[in-house]
Amino acid sequence: MSKVLFSENLTTNNICRICLLSVEDGTDLFSEDGTSKNILEKIHLCFQIILNYEEYLPNYICNNCCKELECANNFRVKCITFEERFIVYNNETVEDQDDSDIKQTEDDPELRSNLMPVENDSEVHLAYNANETYKSQYNDGYKCDICNKILKTKVSLLKHIVSMHQMKKHVGRITGSGVNRRYHCTKCVYSTPHSQTLVNHMRRHNGERPYHCKCGKSFTQSASLTAHQKTHSNMMYFTCATCGKQFRHAYSLKTHLRVHETGSFKCSICQKALKTQKSLQGHMNRHYNIRNYNCEDCGATFITCPELLNHRKKHSVEKTAECHLCGYKTNAKKNLVIHLKRHAGDKAYKCEVCNKTAYTQSDLRRHQRVHSREKPYPCPACSQHFSHSSTLNQHARNVHGLTYRWGEYKTESGMSSVKQEKHEQ
Structure with a gap:
């Protein structure tokens, strides 16, 4: 970044460091108190901005900028604590819904007929369609005899039985x-600890693909459809912090980050x-x-496969x-990047x-x-x-009348040397 020149006669004591407006009652950003550090x-x-003390730069921040900063920080905290707050919200909603469902069950004769308690108060037997019996104890909640899951109320148990064991076609064992x-x-x-994951897995067996893209492709999971739809957009969602390269998917960024690591194979x-082991295997294939x-x-x-994909672009x-x-x-995008460097003079x-x-x-090589007088x-x-x-x-071409490319000759000579080596062994 180029260094900005400041006039020594410029008065910056009454200017906000952020909005450059006049500060009547502001806060010194670089004082030793806790407010400034906060x-x-x-x-x-x-x-992700670090403000440093500069002699000719304003050192104060106005109250309006402090309020805007507080709003931004509150929004950041909401985003970070979403999962914890959602768990609390979900638990409160389930408890309220169970209470309302109990009252609805007592008023609904059809649902009430499906619940058949026995005379013993210490143990409640529930029968659905008179086929299965589900036991529960008041101390531990209501327990499902199929999967041993414990629920809080009778209605929750009934809903669990219907939704998890009767309505789903592929609940499995x-x-x-x-x-x-x-x-x-x-x-x-x-096998999986999550029932919905098993439902998604079973779609691989029965060929069901309920999530469709406008381009004609279909998927077994909504997450796969969401990831695919990013390919229709030019927007990049993930950026490498080391080199600035951008990617559409998180897994692409994760794979790219290995480029900046030290090789262990x-x-x-x-x-x-x-x-990676895969890059080592491709490297060994190049040797042989x-x-x-x-x-x-x-x-x-x-x-390698990337070499084939790059070659296909020529067709x-x-x-x-x-x-x-x-x-x-x-x-090829890489050719355009090199071309733009020549426009910008970026050597x-x-x-x-x-x-x-x-x-x-390659130009430098x-x-x-x-200098090295190398002639390979x-x-x-x-x-x-x-x-x-x-x-x-x-x-x-000019001396011997041969029309061929060095790469093709290298391939043929490499193959012949490999065959000769195997024959000698």
Whole structure:
């Protein structure tokens, strides 16, 4: 950030640090009392802004800004404490509803006929449709004999029996009680402590997908539909705090954060440290030139799935990424990012030998070969070596009459070396 110059003659004692209005009765932000520290802490918690003392900047905050800050902080506290307050609210609502349902049951002959208490006051037997018997004790509440769940009132027990054990088609087998209760799938070994989770799981067996998107796709859970609908929007909801890259989904950000971690999986061949087991497997495939991904359009093969996906974009005629400055279009977002760097003159990569700067890491690598005299591209027809693959391709075409790309030759030579190594073993 550029440094702002202030006039020494400017009087800032009667100006608010936030709104720049005149302060008649304000608070000194940098005094030693608890009020000032409390205000600075709220500003940091609400907006992640740290105000520091500057000699030529205002040090006071007006009462109106304090009131607005208090409103913002109250809203933040409401958001943070939502779950705790909702639990209290839900418990109070359930108790009030149970009391009203008891009165409704006493007035409704149909519901009252489904409850059949016995003469013994210490134990109440409830029968629904005269098929099942459900016991409960007054001391422990009302207990369901199917799943051993304990409820507070008779009406709550009746509702539980109807909704959980009779109306649901795939309730499955229930074992345990309390925190150890498990709902078991009737078609596989899956089990879960939540009944609704089992309902969502059973949709995988029966093919039911009740949540539909306007694009035609359907899903078994509402959360899956919500995550999918984000793909139709250009809005990014999650931002990496380290590099600023944005993502639509939380799991995408979680996967990206591994890029900034230190690799814990080491290659046994080149000792390179990688961050995940999957990336290590892809790295080993590159050593042995194992290509499990092939393009259905042109037959080209690739080591990793992202390489195949990037290659498929070349077959796409539609170029959706467009430069707003010159109209340049491309089908890859990364190409547009590099293109915009050239517009802005953003050369973030610097040579340590001659201080020359480059737009990308690959550009810097190519330049450094000038100092190292490295020539990693050998000609297959003669003994010459070249610093750049494009120079090799041009040499092969003009001198030897060969039309091919270095990448294709590298693939063929890599495969032949692997076959030869296996034959020698």
